[in-house]
Amino acid sequence: MDLDVAVRTASPEQDVRKSTRKEWLSVFAVALGAFSLVTTEFLPVGLLPEVARTLDVSLGSSGLMITAPGMIATMAAPTILIGTREADRRSVMLALSGLLFLSNLAAAIAPNFLVLLIARALLGICLGGFWTVALATSGSLVRAQDSSRAMSIVFSAVTAATVIGVPLGTYFGSISTWRASFVATAVLVAIAFVGQLVFLPSLVPQSRQTWSAIRSALVSRGTLLSLIATALIIASHLAAYTYIAPFLINSVGMPPLSIPWVLLGFGAIGFIANLSAPSFLARNAFGVYLTLVVLFAACFLALPFTAGSLVTTLIILVVWAVCNGAVLLGMNSWVLRRSPEHAEAASALFVSTVQIGIAFGAISGGAVVDVFGVPANFVLALLLAALTALPLIAERSKL
Template sequence: MTARSTILASEQKTAAWGAVFSMSLCVAMLIAAEFMPVSLLTPIADGLGATEGQTGQAVSISGFFAVAASLLMTTLAGRLNRKWVLLTITTLMLVSLALMASAPSFAVLMLSRALLGVCIGGFWSLATAVIMRLVEVEHVSRALAIMYTGQAIAAAFAAPIGSYLGGIIGWRGVFWVLVPIVAVNLVWQWATLPSLPASQRQTFRSLKGVLTRSYFARGIVAAVFGFAGAFSMFTYLRPFLEGVTGVDVTMLSALFLVLGCAGFLGTWAGGKFASQRVVRLLQAVPLLMGLSTLGLLGFGQQLAVVAVLLAIWGAMNTVMSIAWMSWLSQNVDDAPEAAGSLIVAAIQAAILLGAAFGGWLLDHLGIQATFIGSAVLCAASLLLIGSGRRLLKPD
């Protein structure tokens, strides 16, 4: 290899990792845009003359569009270069945030959230397949962990920062702050993402073909139970902490910060172990999340124990995403886009159904039933994973 070719190869590797980091920032912005309105629900409702219930529906509508987009994106994108598809998704996120910040009515708010849902589903359906093309096989888990660091950052800081800035510059100002960051991210992606021509046209038959693989179908169901279990508990964590642990707003924020920051430990563990021990990670996640949830029921009045259990739960919550995407990259490497579309749609649906299930239990049976239901769902996920052999592609 000549000196010039060595330099070019080094530059390509640097650009590839730059693209991975640009995708991590995109993840942070998507997660922040999706969940930050939760901490601004009341002022948004007041500003648009809507009820908090209506505003909550507008916030959650992004999830429905994310499910649809994750199933349709790779099919509708056809043979379009994946670089330009990702740039289009980031551009739509920019438009969504601008609409959200300037929304003159509740209808425009709903439109902005629908657009955001398309961005969320579209990005995640392509993300793992793109990562697999950016870096060498042995570095895919590390690259996925870097990408999911954006999720950990947003989970830890988006809500408290949004709430704090909302009190200073108003809820519209919070979303205007995100607009230039996404604009910078768009330029960064344009500069670092290489050309990613589609290898083949995806069809609904491609999706069906992947879903008929028994090991993949089993994995999808296990992932659904795992994510549903996580969000049936997490969605209603605040009433538990306020009603059972008895924390005030300051301590509540501190506990959520502990949970969010533990996600950084999860990204480290996912990046380090997912390549060689993905089955062990998949087993550990529902086991530790279920035990942590039951531990909260048993020791919910002991603040120090609650903090430790939330840290364990938060780390596993991040590991869960990395582990399942690493499993996909290792076992459906011949059809990553089709598999990515299916698993992202399943996860988004699981989040919505898990939150609805937990809410039903809370309304009819109480917070203890909600947490027990979450642990049962985690147990179901663990049973489906089993030894892990039935989740692996045949040799």
Template sequence: MPIGLIALALGGFGIGLTEFGIVGLLPEISDDFGVSESVAGYLVSGYALSVAVGAVALTAAIARYDRKKVLLGLMVLFIAGNLISALAPDYAVLMIGRIVAALCHGAFFGVGAVVAADMVAPNKRAGAIALMFGGLTVANVLGVPLGTFLGQQLGWRSTFWAITIVGVVALAGIQLLVPQTAAPADTSLRSELGAFRRPQVWISLTVSILAFGGVIGGFTYIAFTLTKVSGFADHTVPWLLVLFGAGTFVGNFVGGKAADRSLRTSMITIMALLTAVLTLFALTADSKVMTIVSLVLMGSVGLSTAPGLQVRIMKYAPDAPTMASGANIAAFNVGNALGAWLGGLALDAGFGYVSPLRVGAGLTGLGLIVLLAASFVRGERTPGDPAGSVVDAAEPAGAAS
């Protein structure tokens, strides 16, 4: 395993803390600033939309630069955003801090995915990307629950101070462990954007939006579901989030291995399972035992989609991997924002605290339909050298998946 992958995972860990660490603290932030539950949830959707903007705009701007220097610059932006959040005197400034931190997110994972894929053999790229995303899942397993616990004990601001420190450590790790890379040769914005002429690229983006919209749509308001429907005490929420995080950690690596074996089959299977899990959770949320089971399944199945979705879009855009990868990270976060927004609408409409889970199931079910329909879209033969493309070993480059 290239040691540079550890540095990328460390950066992913810090970013994962910022993205999801606030979920368990929404009740405290809501009370502190005197805003409603759905308005507090906009701190999640606002972050996600900013990630989407940064993933496309920043990735386009940095495509021709040395990737290590780009990653270092993005981590500096991340640290600044979390400092603003820690010092925020009101809701508006906290949102600004979230936006600043979010701008680096998409570009970091977009560039990082390309760097990770380039470190290993073509048939191991989904696994390498899964390892980079492993930092994100470790943040769910350990960082988010501990951040929630810290915020509940010392105030939610303490969590952002802790995340800032993690960002500084990640910055040092990237400087020390990621090898210097040459700027990509003959890269132009026009050639990068050319990938978006391919239907399969847009299909990948659509499935990413719906898959992550479904998971985050349910997860954003999970603290309210756990306490007001399942009947758990507030102080147990951080430890219940450990279960979700543990599921994401396992699911991320299992999803990577499955995608390396058969991209098409694994993605269809995972999307079908995810729809079933979200539906089950919505139907059984009043049972503590079933809630625990559903939390683990929701995390494991939900995050197992990430490596395959990232590989899928890179497969159809091997001549523009950085832009395609960044666009897919943007799609993940458009989905996050969509899911959080729709979940908030369902809450405001009075459909109850399990309604975000029902919304999530609907989104992932639609994603499954799109993925199945993609089998009827003729896949484009990927340009360039096939040996250098991210291609499912069990499928030819031109196959639709």
């Protein structure tokens, strides 16, 4: 991520002053944008059955709603990092928020599945730009002593989107239509856009990223292995999670109106796990990575055989949620541990890799679902999780 952003040159006297209300409001405007972005990205997870029925596509094909933005974001992350290296971050943020609004609006009025996928592709550009630019600006919006708190607010908004935004969007769609969920998210984006327009200051980038820095990070053996592990474990999770709603409805027998509450609980548990993960990573990073791989695999192995027991299924979902809460932070920590000299370029590569994992997991999962049905999808997720052990073992002595 482009972490070096200079907002203004401050004198020593200014450095000790508290951040102003307007500066904090600018942080919350970015945080609201983050919340609406992540909500938009994963909103289809709870809406796939209804979208597939309404637009007359297969359940597996509807998973392209997750795949399309991931594929575009993979290319957009490094491209936007390089292409906007001299651009005012305020202008970039506003452009991304405006594009996100158009994406949600286009999805809401899409007359067919092709138009819906185009709308989701626009989201992919926003994803790539956000993770490489917007998150990095948050620490520069306030005084130096408050930068960590500002960044934590934005990261908390990202996590909150999975805890609150996606389940609420799913619930809204279940009592109305899936189109209404995208309209509601578009309203959130519009509010964030106005907040950014009013409160964001000029944000001039201090560093100038190049393609050579990204290539240098990529050719490093340690960085490459950590990125491969990231792609595999994220693909494993998304192959299963993308189709969790139809699994719970059709295989477990849960009523559709209960799905938002399950997703809410899943996100809440993940949020707690996210907060707890840093202390464990600091003590035994390899142990955390190994535990994640083993538990992910165990969950995916067990779920197809426990569909007849609601209690057992929910227990497994709790374990899965804990893993999901820790996985992004854990994998990002692994990537940065192995490429400290190319931290910014490695972060951009990490963003692209996560999106590759999301795209591959969703599209491969969709293919399996269309041919073999939803329960068979967990076999694919199990295989991908097991493959993650290979780069982990190869890097054991370095972690």
